Amino acid sequence: MESFEEELRSALRRCEPSPDFAERVLARVSAAPVRRAQHPWVPWLAAIAAALLLTVGSLEYRHYRGERAKDQVLLAMRIAGSKLNKAQKKVQMVAHRSNS
Amino acid sequence: MPRRAPAAASVFDFASLVRQHQAMVFSIAWHLLRDRAVAEELAQDVFLSLHQHLAQMESPEHVLFWLRRVTSNRALDEARRRQRRPMVSLENAPEPVAATSTGDPLLGTALKKLVAALPEKARAIVVLRYQEDLDPAEIARVLGIPVGTVKSQLQRALALLREKLSRVVGQASGLSPREE
Amino acid sequence: MRLAGLPIAMLLLAGAAPAQQVKWNFDKLAARASDTVDVSLSGSLLQFATKFLSDDDKDEAKVKKLVGSLKGIYVRSFEFKKPGEYSAADVDSFRAPLHSPDWQRVVGTHSTENGETVEVYIKSEGKGIGGLAIIASEPKELTLVNIVGSIDLDSLSELGGHFGIPEGLEVEKEKKK
Numbered sequence: 001m002e003s004f005e006e007e008l009r010s011a012l013r014r015c016e017p018s019p020d021f022a023e024r025v026l027a028r029v030s031a032a033p034v035r036r037a038q039h040p041w042v043p044w045l046a047a048i049a050a051a052l053l054l055t056v057g058s059l060e061y062r063h064y065r066g067e068r069a070k071d072q073v074l075l076a077m078r079i080a081g082s083k084l085n086k087a088q089k090k091v092q093m094v095a096h097r098s099n100s
Numbered sequence: 101m102p103r104r105a106p107a108a109a110s111v112f113d114f115a116s117l118v119r120q121h122q123a124m125v126f127s128i129a130w131h132l133l134r135d136r137a138v139a140e141e142l143a144q145d146v147f148l149s150l151h152q153h154l155a156q157m158e159s160p161e162h163v164l165f166w167l168r169r170v171t172s173n174r175a176l177d178e179a180r181r182r183q184r185r186p187m188v189s190l191e192n193a194p195e196p197v198a199a200t201s202t203g204d205p206l207l208g209t210a211l212k213k214l215v216a217a218l219p220e221k222a223r224a225i226v227v228l229r230y231q232e233d234l235d236p237a238e239i240a241r242v243l244g245i246p247v248g249t250v251k252s253q254l255q256r257a258l259a260l261l262r263e264k265l266s267r268v269v270g271q272a273s274g275l276s277p278r279e280e
Numbered sequence: 281m282r283l284a285g286l287p288i289a290m291l292l293l294a295g296a297a298p299a300q301q302v303k304w305n306f307d308k309l310a311a312r313a314s315d316t317v318d319v320s321l322s323g324s325l326l327q328f329a330t331k332f333l334s335d336d337d338k339d340e341a342k343v344k345k346l347v348g349s350l351k352g353i354y355v356r357s358f359e360f361k362k363p364g365e366y367s368a369a370d371v372d373s374f375r376a377p378l379h380s381p382d383w384q385r386v387v388g389t390h391s392t393e394n395g396e397t398v399e400v401y402i403k404s405e406g407k408g409i410g411g412l413a414i415i416a417s418e419p420k421e422l423t424l425v426n427i428v429g430s431i432d433l434d435s436l437s438e439l440g441g442h443f444g445i446p447e448g449l450e451v452e453k454e455k456k457k
Contacts, residue, residue, distance in 0.1 A: 004262055005230070011211035012231040017126035017140050022118045025147045029114070061162050064241050069321060069329030070340075071237055076319040076355040077343050080425045081439035083416040087398040088437045090389035 112154055117163060118147050124164075124232070125171050131227045132175040133182070134216045142178060146171050168232065169242045172224050179220045210268045214261050222257040225250055302377050302413055302426045306356050309422065312365050313358035322352035322428070339439070346436060350429035363419035374415055374424055375399075383413070395419050412436075 018024075125146050129139035149170060150163070157163050215226055221243070228239045236254065240247040301322070310316055321329060326347065333344035347353065360366065378385070378401045387400040396418045403411035412433070414425040 004258075004265075007207055008211060008215075008226070008230045008261070009233075011208040012127075012131055012215065012227060014123040014127040014231060015130065016123050017143060021122050021126070021140065021143070022115065025118050025122075025144050026115055028144060028148060029151050061158055061165065064165055065161075066328060066332040067237070067241060069325055070332035072319045072321055073326070073329045073333070073347060073353065074340070074343060075317070076321065076353045076425075077346065077436065077439055079317070079319075079355050079357060079423060080353075080412075080414060080427065081436050083398050083414045083423060083425065084400065084433065084437040085439075086391075086396065086416070087387045087389045087400055087414075090391065090398070091387060 112157060112163065114151055114154060117150065121164070121167055122147075125167055127231055128168065128171045128227060129175045131212070131215065131231060132172070132179055132220070132223055134212075135182075138178065138182075139175075142174055143171070146174065165242070168228070168234075169244075172228065172242055173244075176220050176224055179223070183220075207265075207269070210265060211261070214264050214268070218257055218260070221245070222253045225254050226257050226261075229254060301352055301354055301428055302411075304356075304374055304377065304424060304426070306358075306424075309358050309366055309370060312360065314361045315359040317355065317357040319353060319355040321354075326350060326353060342435060342439060346432060346439070350427060350431060352426070352428035354426040354428075355424070357421065357423040360420045360422075365420075366417075366422055371415065371417055371422070378413055 122143065126139055126143040129142045129146075130136065133139050133142070146167065150157075150167065153166070157166065215223060218226065224243060225239055228234045228242060229236075234242065236247050236250040239254075240250045243250070330344055330347055333340040333347075335341050335344065358366070377383075382405065383401050383403050385399060385401050387398070389399075390397045396416065399415045401413040401415075402409050403413070405411070409430065411429070412425070412427040412431055414423070416423040416425075
């Protein structure tokens with residue numbers, strides 16, 4: 001199983017796009033037309049839309065961060081609890097032996 | 101005339117972000133679509149979108165999450181669209197150069213083609229798991245699907261890949277599946 | 281003092297200066313480990329994480345209650361390819377910061393069957409207790425836990441027997457042998 005997964009990792013290794021990929025992206029960004037407001041309220045609408053997008057985008061990412069942090073808390077408690085539980089059971093065993 | 105407040109400046113250097121993440125974005129698209137030209141076009145579009153949303157990015161980790169999510173979803177959309185159109189033969193698809201490859205090249209090629217033949221969602225899950233090394237919970241968040249779905253689809257996909265690969269290997273070595 | 285069998289029930293911070301994280305240096309071990317688990321959650325990130333713990337899920341609700349007043353959770357677990365990749369001196373270096381007057385070792389157990397040693401330390405702070413440290417060493421694994429703040433050790437230990445494993449199962453297995 002391990003060998004198969006390693007083969008899969010190797011087969012799906014990241015690969016580079018064309019050597020001039022980054023330059024082409026930057027060229028497209030520079031060439032993107034600047035939109036001029038046709039109506040006085042368009043900049044306000046754009047600002048509201050941007051603020052909404054910002055809020056939604058931020059909320060989405062906060063949720064992602066929160067879920068990841070939650071997973072870490074659960075993992076930590078699982079590990080700590082497991083070690084503590086082993087110690088507890090050992091103590092109980094020793095106490096049980098000395099009482100019997 | 102009221103003075104406009106200056107636009108919020110992003111702390112990220114866009115050109116650096118492109119160079120840093122271009123392999124990841126392109127590879128996700130490539131492994132999902134198996135068409136180099138389309139994958140590069142899609143990757144470029146993703147970075148253009150990133151440029152438009154740069155002010156929303158809170159951290160390098162946010163950028164990474166955003167890129168994986170947008171690339172995967174757009175590639176999946178494109179893959180579904182292409183299902184309805186005749187595709188270029190996978191046999192003729194030129195292979196981009198991988199960073200370093202330690203596996204068997206023939207096996208690797210066979211595996212890539214088998215992955216490309218998986219249903220789109222399963223394909224995305226396998227790519228995010230083995231190209232990006234994400235765990236099922238992270239894959240679930242990137243794709244916006246339940247983690248249970250990720251785990252079951254991953255399990256089924258791996259079983260299918262293993263079974264198909266053993267047939268391919270058997271055929272290549274001249275053995276029929278029964279003779280293995 | 282008891283620990284779930286040893287009765288340390290609710291541990292309260294006495295309003296003294298905030299407890300500090302144990303200063304452990306993991307660089308040497310991290311370089312030799314084949315696999316590492318690293319959890320470091322403190323202050324606002326920890327409180328932020330607890331907001332995502334569900335009250336509807338039994339385990340998550342227990343954890344939410346447990347970690348509610350904590351200041352930090354730090355876990356490092358190192359796995360090694362073979363025994364002998366870390367030494368007794370390495371373990372001693374992790375014990376060293378716990379030899380200060382405000383730390384007390386409350387439990388030390390050793391299993392000859394699997395070679396596992398677990399040591400539990402508690403930090404006193406004023407009249408209360410302000411932290412927990414665990415050093416658990418096995419032939420191919422070394423785990424260090426540091427929890428800063430007040431924690432109910434009975435509940436934490438219960439969690440350890442609860443996550444997917446029926447409580448008491450290991451003890452029953454040992455009794456049958």
